[in-house]
Amino acid sequence: xxxxxxxxxxxxxxxxxxxxxxxxxxxxxxxxxxxxxxxxxxxxxxxxxxxxxxxxxxxxxxxxxxxxxxxxxxxxxxxxxxxxxxxxxxxxxxxxxxxxxxxxxxxxxxxxxxxxxxxxxxxxxxxxxxxxxxxxxxxxxxxxxxxxxxxxxxxxxxxxxxxxxxxxxxxxxxxxxxxxxxxxxxxxxxxxxxxxxxxxxxxxxxxxxxxxxxxxxxxxxxxxxxxxxxxxxxxxxxxxxxxxxxxxxx
Amino acid sequence: xxxxxxxxxxxxxxxxxxxxxxxxxxxxxxxxxxxxxxxxxxxxxxxxxxxxxxxxxxxxxxxxxxxxxxxxxxxxxxxxxxxxxxxxxxxxxxxxxxxxxxxxxxxxxxxxxxxxxxxxxxxxxxxxxxxxxxxxxxxxxxxxxxxxxxxxxxxxxxxxxxxxxxxxxxxxxxxxxxxxxxxxxxxxxxxxxxxxxxxxxxxxxxxxxxxxxxxxxxxxxxxxxxxxxxxxxxxxxxxxxxxxxxxxxxxxxxxxxxxxxxxxxxxxxxxxxxxxxxxxxxxxxxxxxxxxxxxxxxxxxxxxxxxxxxxxxxxxxxxxxxxxxxxxxxxxxxxxx
Numbered sequence: 001x002x003x004x005x006x007x008x009x010x011x012x013x014x015x016x017x018x019x020x021x022x023x024x025x026x027x028x029x030x031x032x033x034x035x036x037x038x039x040x041x042x043x044x045x046x047x048x049x050x051x052x053x054x055x056x057x058x059x060x061x062x063x064x065x066x067x068x069x070x071x072x073x074x075x076x077x078x079x080x081x082x083x084x085x086x087x088x089x090x091x092x093x094x095x096x097x098x099x100x101x102x103x104x105x106x107x108x109x110x111x112x113x114x115x116x117x118x119x120x121x122x123x124x125x126x127x128x129x130x131x132x133x134x135x136x137x138x139x140x141x142x143x144x145x146x147x148x149x150x151x152x153x154x155x156x157x158x159x160x161x162x163x164x165x166x167x168x169x170x171x172x173x174x175x176x177x178x179x180x181x182x183x184x185x186x187x188x189x190x191x192x193x194x195x196x197x198x199x200x201x202x203x204x205x206x207x208x209x210x211x212x213x214x215x216x217x218x219x220x221x222x223x224x225x226x227x228x229x230x231x232x233x234x235x236x237x238x239x240x241x242x243x244x245x246x247x248x249x250x
Numbered sequence: 251x252x253x254x255x256x257x258x259x260x261x262x263x264x265x266x267x268x269x270x271x272x273x274x275x276x277x278x279x280x281x282x283x284x285x286x287x288x289x290x291x292x293x294x295x296x297x298x299x300x301x302x303x304x305x306x307x308x309x310x311x312x313x314x315x316x317x318x319x320x321x322x323x324x325x326x327x328x329x330x331x332x333x334x335x336x337x338x339x340x341x342x343x344x345x346x347x348x349x350x351x352x353x354x355x356x357x358x359x360x361x362x363x364x365x366x367x368x369x370x371x372x373x374x375x376x377x378x379x380x381x382x383x384x385x386x387x388x389x390x391x392x393x394x395x396x397x398x399x400x401x402x403x404x405x406x407x408x409x410x411x412x413x414x415x416x417x418x419x420x421x422x423x424x425x426x427x428x429x430x431x432x433x434x435x436x437x438x439x440x441x442x443x444x445x446x447x448x449x450x451x452x453x454x455x456x457x458x459x460x461x462x463x464x465x466x467x468x469x470x471x472x473x474x475x476x477x478x479x480x481x482x483x484x485x486x487x488x489x490x491x492x493x494x495x496x497x498x499x500x501x502x503x504x505x506x507x508x509x510x511x512x513x514x515x516x517x518x519x520x521x522x523x524x525x526x527x528x529x530x531x532x533x534x535x536x537x538x539x540x541x542x543x544x545x546x547x548x549x550x551x552x553x554x555x556x557x558x559x560x561x562x563x564x565x566x567x568x569x570x571x572x573x574x575x576x577x578x579x580x581x582x583x584x585x586x587x
Contacts, residue, residue, distance in 0.1 A: 020483060020511035020513075025479065030476050032476060057272055060275065061476075061477060061479050064476075064478055066478075068274070072544055144477065144501075145501045146385070146386065147273070148276060163505065190385075207376065212377070
């Protein structure tokens, strides 16, 4: 190449941005990018391990890490300096995924009310969309929006379909929705701008149990197409898991 | 154990404390009282910790009794309250004896009223908090037939009152930047600050929608924004261009851009804006917002010093709701700015 790839150069330099009075965001990318996600997971783990003074809570999202601090105790500028030093320690984008990862196989009925619409936006027939969405495991990139809710991706570039401009009033618990090269299984009924393609009996949030959150970032999920009768049977046998099976990855 | 008997409850009555912080990484928002200042005021009236749980009543209250003698306090959105048919002062503490009936009606101003009991409401903690977080499936609304245990009381007294901070009539909310503020052009941010918004009928503990007459607000670029962490106070602009102020039970992550974040001290006012209330926004410098935050944190600690005895026995007064106990103090309708 004759000229440097400026987009890569920009992506390589994370930004530290204020979020309100008591938050800082370390953004590795503003685009869906598996390397930025790995960077976010590893950097959050490092911030936790480092026990940065004043940091009260951390969370990673698709391509960024959020830190909460008490602005009456901790100076945001000083925290930014420490974060800058930690960021400079290594190339976080080349970090490994966390250990203890698992692969989940989740049975799903692909009768979502917007399957045809979502497939058409992806340039596929509904049958081809189902085959595509069940063909390979998809990584869990982040938990968020609702408790335990997995953001999974990236799907192939043809799935870069926009959110709807109007919200769907309610997608049910277990609904599988797609948008912007990502796929989600809703842990509880929720309004959404994403399009529902399938439903499962999988509950990613189980309040009141010893393990309230089923999934962790770094896990993988593969959807398995089943019939309505099959899903009904699986849910009857396994009300929280909907017949999901889990195996260790690394 | 002494407890609060629920004879009837409106549809939006839940147990709330300061919420459960620390679960953001798992997608669970802090939750807790929509108006945290009301928790602090109730705690000051009862001489107890603001971390204790109270009943939050959205829009309307209910009918309550006690299994033994308890001291209660009423704060937040002023609601019509009666004890065995006699009016009770809001922003005050009262005795509730077994066999008496406490009736709390609709909010006259604001949205969220609070019924505190001395010792706090002692329902079991889930993941470190007693707060119901209904959108997450934690806890349940309070309904008729419930008996809510009160924690051990320590010297709370009836007949105390407190002048509340006015926050039930909308006004200008101060904003500081959030992670996507820069996606909105300076002109769009200026138009945002010039707009008088009306709190829409759509609103709950997750957030409130605002309506404006003119065109919707748009970031520069497409709708496709990478989902990032969301905090209570964030002002999110959805696809139709309408802003939502996100409240304590908000989602933790999302891909709609946020034009700014309401400063913590103004969040109670955002939550207490009833449908139809006019709200405006103004961006302020971080240092100014931080100075105000510091002043308010100290002010909350000093709330207890502002508690005063009621000047007269409420039983002697005909219509407490309109009676001026002390200059400027009524049932909260004379909100002064």
